Amino acid sequence: MTSWAFVLLFLAGARADEIPAPLSGAKGDPQRGRAIVANRQVGLCLLCHNGPFPEERFQGDLAPDLRGVGSRLTEGEIRLRLVDPARANPQTIMPAYYKTDGLTRVAPSYRGKPVLSAEQIEDVLAYLVTLK
Amino acid sequence: MRAAALFLAAFCACTQAGEIPLAERRSGYEFMGRETRAMQDDDTTNPALFALLDGETLWNRADGAAGRACAACHGDAAQSMKGVAARYPAIVGAKPLNLEQRINACRVEKQRAAAFAYESKELLALTAYVARQSRGLPIAIEANDTTRPFIDAGRALYERRQGQLNLACSQCHDDNWGRSLAGTPIPQAHPTGYPIYRLEWQAMGSLERRLRNCMIGARAEPYAYGSPEMVELELYLMWRARGMKLETPAVRP
Numbered sequence: 001m002t003s004w005a006f007v008l009l010f011l012a013g014a015r016a017d018e019i020p021a022p023l024s025g026a027k028g029d030p031q032r033g034r035a036i037v038a039n040r041q042v043g044l045c046l047l048c049h050n051g052p053f054p055e056e057r058f059q060g061d062l063a064p065d066l067r068g069v070g071s072r073l074t075e076g077e078i079r080l081r082l083v084d085p086a087r088a089n090p091q092t093i094m095p096a097y098y099k100t101d102g103l104t105r106v107a108p109s110y111r112g113k114p115v116l117s118a119e120q121i122e123d124v125l126a127y128l129v130t131l132k
Numbered sequence: 133m134r135a136a137a138l139f140l141a142a143f144c145a146c147t148q149a150g151e152i153p154l155a156e157r158r159s160g161y162e163f164m165g166r167e168t169r170a171m172q173d174d175d176t177t178n179p180a181l182f183a184l185l186d187g188e189t190l191w192n193r194a195d196g197a198a199g200r201a202c203a204a205c206h207g208d209a210a211q212s213m214k215g216v217a218a219r220y221p222a223i224v225g226a227k228p229l230n231l232e233q234r235i236n237a238c239r240v241e242k243q244r245a246a247a248f249a250y251e252s253k254e255l256l257a258l259t260a261y262v263a264r265q266s267r268g269l270p271i272a273i274e275a276n277d278t279t280r281p282f283i284d285a286g287r288a289l290y291e292r293r294q295g296q297l298n299l300a301c302s303q304c305h306d307d308n309w310g311r312s313l314a315g316t317p318i319p320q321a322h323p324t325g326y327p328i329y330r331l332e333w334q335a336m337g338s339l340e341r342r343l344r345n346c347m348i349g350a351r352a353e354p355y356a357y358g359s360p361e362m363v364e365l366e367l368y369l370m371w372r373a374r375g376m377k378l379e380t381p382a383v384r385p
Binding site (some may be wrong): 040044046047048057058059060061062093095096103104105106107108110113115 | 294295298303307312313315316318351352353
C-alpha cells in the first residue's frame with residue numbers, strides 16, 4: 001500500500017492493519033479458543049508458534065511466541081492477522097484463516113472453505129487477547 | 133508512528149532467505165537424531181536392507197514376454213548402474229523421466245512386462261537397488277539448454293504457494309530450515325537418499341510420495357504420481373542438491 005492510500009484511510013478513520021468489528025454476532029469464548037489454538041488439526045497454531053501450553057510437548061518456533069500477543073497488538077489488529085495476515089505483512093508465511101480466494105490448487109475437500117469459521121476466529125481471538 | 137512500524141515490517145519481510153548458498157547445504161541426515169543416523173549408517177540395521185535384497189532378486193529374475201532379466205542386458209549392477217541414480221531425473225526423448233519411470237520403460241520396452249505400480253514393493257525395491265549402486269557419489273544434474281526449461285518449471289512450482297494453507301516449499305525449506313515445525317527441525321529438502329525408509333511410514337517410499345505428503349499437509353491437491361509437474365519438481369530438487377552425495381537407501385524420521 002502506498003503511503004498516500006494509508007493517509008487517506010487514516011483520514012477516513014479506518015486503519016489498514018486492523019478489523020475492528022467482530023466477524024460474527026456472538027462474543028468469542030476464550031476457553032473454546034484455547035482448545036482451537038492447541039488442536040493440531042483445527043487451529044494448527046502450535047505447528048509454527050510457541051505458547052503457554054505446558055501440556056503440549058511439540059511446538060514450533062517459525063513464528064512469534066504467542067505469549068504477550070494481547071499486549072503487542074490490539075484486538076482489531078489480531079483479528080486482521082487471523083483473517084488475512086498478508087494484509088499486515090505481504091511476505092508472511094502464516095496462512096489466512098478466513099479467506100477462500102486467491103489460493104492455488106486447494107484440495108477438493110477444503111475448496112471454498114476457510115481454515116476456521118467466523119465463530120472459531122472470534123473464539124481464538126477471545127483467547128489471544130488474554131495473553132498479556 | 134504506525135506508518136513507520138508498517139514500513140519496518142515491510143522492510144523486514146523483504147529480507148527473505150532465498151536460495152541456500154551451495155556451501156551451506158546440508159543433507160536431511162544432519163538434522164536427524166543420533167539413533168536414526170546410526171540406523172542408516174549400519175547396513176545390517178538399516179530397515180531398507182530387505183528392499184535392497186528384494187531389488188537384487190528382481191534384477192536377476194527373468195521377467196516379461198521377452199523372458200529377460202535386467203542382468204541379462206546390464207550385467208552386474210555394481211558396475212553398470214554405478215552413478216546412474218545421480219543423473220536422474222534425466223531427459224529421455226524430449227522430457228525428463230525419474231528413475232522409477234526409466235525402470236518401468238525398460239520393463240515395458242525391453243522385457244515386455246507390465247510396468248510396476250508407483251509405490252509398489254517391487255518398484256521401490258528395484259529402484260532402491262539401482263540407486264544403492266551410486267551411494268557416496270555426487271549428484272550430477274547439470275543445467276543446460278536441454279534441462280533448463282524443466283528445472284525452471286520445477287523451481288516455479290517449488291516457489292509457488294499452494295493449498296488452503298497457502299504454503300510454498302521454499303517458505304519452509306529455504307527460508308526457515310533448521311527451525312522447528314511442531315517440534316521437528318525443518319530440513320533443507322535435498323533428495324539425497326531416495327527411495328528412503330521413513331520411520332513415520334514404517335515403509336519404503338519414493339521422493340514423490342514424500343512430496344505428496346507435504347502438499348497434502350498444506351491442504352493442496354497433490355500432483356499425480358509420474359505427472360510432468362512432479363518430475364520437474366524432482367529434477368529441480370536434484371539440481372538444487374547437485375554435488376551432494378547420494379545416501380540411498382537413507383532412513384528418515
